[in-house]
Amino acid sequence: MIGYTLRRLGYGAVVMLLVTVFVFVVMRLVPGDAVSLQLQDTGVSRAEADALRAEFGLDAPVWAQLWDWLGNAARGDLGVSFYSGEPVVEMFLARVPVTVQLGLLAMLVGSLLGIALGVVAAVTRGSAVDGAMRLFAVAFLSVPNFVVALLVLTMLALWFAWSPPIVYAGPGEDFAGWAQQIAIPVLALGTGGMAAVARLTRSSMLESLGSDYIRTVRAKGVRERTVVVKHALRNSTIAVLTLLGLELATVLGGTVIIEQMFALPGTGQLIYQAVLDRDYPVVVACTIFYAGLFVITIILLDLLYALVDPRIRTGRALS
8 A cells, every 4th residue: 555655646746747847838938928018018128128037037948947946946935926026935825725715615515515416316216306406417517617607696686786795805804704705606616516426426326226235225124214325325425536536626727717706815816817927936836736736636536446445556456
């Protein structure tokens, strides 16, 4: 198990390095750098612009910039913002709690509602409720999360003349205001995962409910609620767990647009503005955060599977 864990960590480190290099290089290939955007229409001379590029280290070849950045990053220094002059680590850490709250709540709401809807659909297979659940799941899988957010905002504004607060306040400052501002983003981000979890839970539950051991349990006179919750649902959780790990990428990607729409000061809004401003250190730091969360999730899922099934960590099939 230790060897398997070390291999997975090694793969994760390689993926993180490749993602970092890719983003670092691609951002510098995009037309227009941070200096050009800052000094446009200012009448600054070319010599002054070149001096500012040298100050930012943008006059060196890309490979040299990358090497210097990797050396500083190994010591925990991710550089400073080209615009604000603040250390990137401090800017980033100040915004992480908002994104973490949003992502975790969206996954929690989506997974709990998805499992509940999937169980209900499986138990009522072939009924109008089952049909409605499946239609609901397909609809929300087809609609992007930012469209769901716009629809909910529009309906609340038209029907109830209500809109969420614009100025963000943390849960410790104004819990009611925070809950009002984050409710729609959480719902919008959670709908896609909720629909996917509901579909997978339904199919897994139907397979479990039709198995021989469930018929045996029922023959023993066990209550139907116990059969569904304790036996069938428990046997279906591994497949759902796999999907939840993959849904993390969808939730993280959605925060970039959702945070911008609702003025949430998280890392999604930070990376959105940094890309527009060509603020390279901020973009790379945020990319590492998103890639790191996804890689860590995949590694944890791999380790969980290895604990459940020894064939995964040994790479051999049981005869």
